[in-house]
Amino acid sequence: MSALTYEVKDARSPVAVWLRTRFPAYKEIQAEFRVAAGPQRLAMPPGVAPGTQGAAIDFWLRMLVDPNPSIALPLMGLLSGRAPCVRAGRELLGELAAGDAPRRVEGGGVELRMRPAGFADRGDEWWARVCYALALLVELYRAASVEYSRLMRLSESSRAADLLGLAIDAEVTDLVAMRDLAAERLLSGLPSGPVTTGMTFDGSADLNADADLIAGGMLVDIKSGQGGKPRADGTRAASLARTDLDQLLGYTLMDYSDRYGLHTLAVYAARFGHLATWPIAELGERMAGRPIDLTRLRAEFAQVLRGQLPPYQAQRGW
Known part of the structure; x- marks a missing residue:
């Protein structure tokens, strides 16, 4: 099954076509985001793999706000x-889960959770390396090819320490810096209320989708990219792609039953220390050009995922 993140990047996908037809206006929102974010605070060091680094900081920030975050995707990658x-991964995941065994969940998947509070005595370098290792393991589940993954440097006899050693020092330093900035600029902006991380939606049965975090009805998508192209002086402005907005809208619409009580959407730009928030009704109205009926739109989107997307995927060869 495909994923929301893939479908919004395919301009011919029924998902992207529907979202961009129903919500055509976005450039003003992009411009406001770029101005409000201000200058880039943390540049990406040379030699860093952006995708892996982004997944790693996602894990770390989830651990800051969720007392029991899921590590099921790394497990699925390992399996x-x-x-x-396998030996190295089992050792690491076993330690993080404090000996708890994975459990089967509805749909044939597995669940495994960790308790960050149990590792409060560990230093920043350990946390950074753990999160990087988890990101590498997730790539085994998500990436089309892992031929050049650093995990291929390991052997069947490798241990957890070898897995933790795959992150280079520059990546560790960068992750610590992003964590520190988020502690200052993100955590204080989260509303009080229930926190869920790595959550799926009702519509995830129709199209794979798992978001970063929800706190008190605010869904936050974490972006760790560099921003736009470098200016003449080498600085960069924050960027908010049309696909980023489509992803936020998609998550909202895939919560068919309003299970999470979402009322606000947000993007946290990790290298800019900027948290942008939009009430769902306001963002939807601005992008649609009219007031929105979220219940009706959720039903329409479900029909797109169930009726229009499968034949398109078959045509695409999936």
């Missing part, structure tokens, strides 16, 4: 058998 690191 895929695509890399010779």
Whole structure:
């Protein structure tokens, strides 16, 4: 099954077509985001893999706000058998889960959770390396090819320490810096209320989708990219792609039953220390050009995912 993040990037996908037809206006929102974010605070060091680094900081920020975050996706990646690191991965995940065994969940998946509070005595470097290792394991589940993954440097006899050693020092330093900035600029902006991380939606049964975090009805998508192209002086402005907005809208619409009581959407630009928030009704009205009926739109979007997307995927060869 495809994923929301893939479909919004395919301009011919029924998902992207529907979202951009129903919500055509976005450039003003992009411009406001760019101005409000201000200058880039943390540049990405040379040699860093952006995708892996982004997934790593996602894990770390989830651990800051969720007392029991899921590490199921790294486990699913490990169980895929695509890399010779089963022993190392089992050791690490077993330690993080404090000995708890994975459990089967509805749909044939597995669940495994960790308790960050149990590792409060560990230093920043350990946390950074753990999160990077988890990001690498997730790639075994999500990436089309893992031929050049650093995990291929490991062997069947490798241990957890070898897995933790795959992050380079520059990546560790960068992750610590992003964590520190988020502690200052993100955490204080989260509303009080229930916190959920790595959550799926009702519509995830129709199209794979898992978001970063929800706090008190605010859904936050974490972006750790560099921003736009470098200016003449080397600085960069924050960027908010049309696909980023489509992703936020998609998450909202895939919560068919309003399970999470979402009322606000947000993007946290990790290298700018900027948290942008939009009430759902306001963002929807601005992008649609009219007031929105969220219940009706959720039903329409479900029909797109169930009726229009499958034949398109078949045509695409999926």
